[in-house]
Amino acid sequence: MSPAPTTLKRCLKCSTEKPLESFARQAKASDGRHSYCRDCDRIRRRNDRAASPHLEWEATYRQRAHAYGNAAVVFTFTREELVDRYGDECAWCGGPFEELDHNVPVASGGPHTLENCRPSCGPCNRDNSHPAKVAKRRREAVITAVRARQSAHEAEARLALVLT
Ligand SMILES: [Zn+2]
Numbered sequence: 001m002s003p004a005p006t007t008l009k010r011c012l013k014c015s016t017e018k019p020l021e022s023f024a025r026q027a028k029a030s031d032g033r034h035s036y037c038r039d040c041d042r043i044r045r046r047n048d049r050a051a052s053p054h055l056e057w058e059a060t061y062r063q064r065a066h067a068y069g070n071a072a073v074v075f076t077f078t079r080e081e082l083v084d085r086y087g088d089e090c091a092w093c094g095g096p097f098e099e100l101d102h103n104v105p106v107a108s109g110g111p112h113t114l115e116n117c118r119p120s121c122g123p124c125n126r127d128n129s130h131p132a133k134v135a136k137r138r139r140e141a142v143i144t145a146v147r148a149r150q151s152a153h154e155a156e157a158r159l160a161l162v163l164t
């Protein structure tokens, strides 16, 4: 007896004929399978992720926020917008931009917004006591405080002008 013939299907992407099992199931398709083979599908998903990493950032953030029992607050921004604002290096130590860091940590209810996110290297992202990060955060806090004081002074000076 000859073995049952293997059903072959041609992948729309790589044009290779492969056994039906090489295609992921898809209920809506007429033959119940994807038109791209699993290998091509994997590459496509990887390319999609590389082209829009912010979608993965948001998905990861939502999962983590829910895991901490916090409401997920998401204001979409792209990698480009992040780099425009903070540069293409780790915002804390100037190392490589490897991960997205939440300045107010996700565990503390920090939102997923351009204001609260920074490009970060892996070590700075994972370690909030990283010396470079602590120093930079302290500097930022001082600058913010000085700016707030300056604008208060300005407001007073302007008010004094108006009143005289
Ligand atoms: Zn293929």
Ligand SMILES: [Zn+2]
Pocket (backbone or CB within 6 Å): 090, 091, 092, 093, 094, 095, 120, 121, 122, 123, 124, 125, 132
């Ligand atoms: Zn760093």
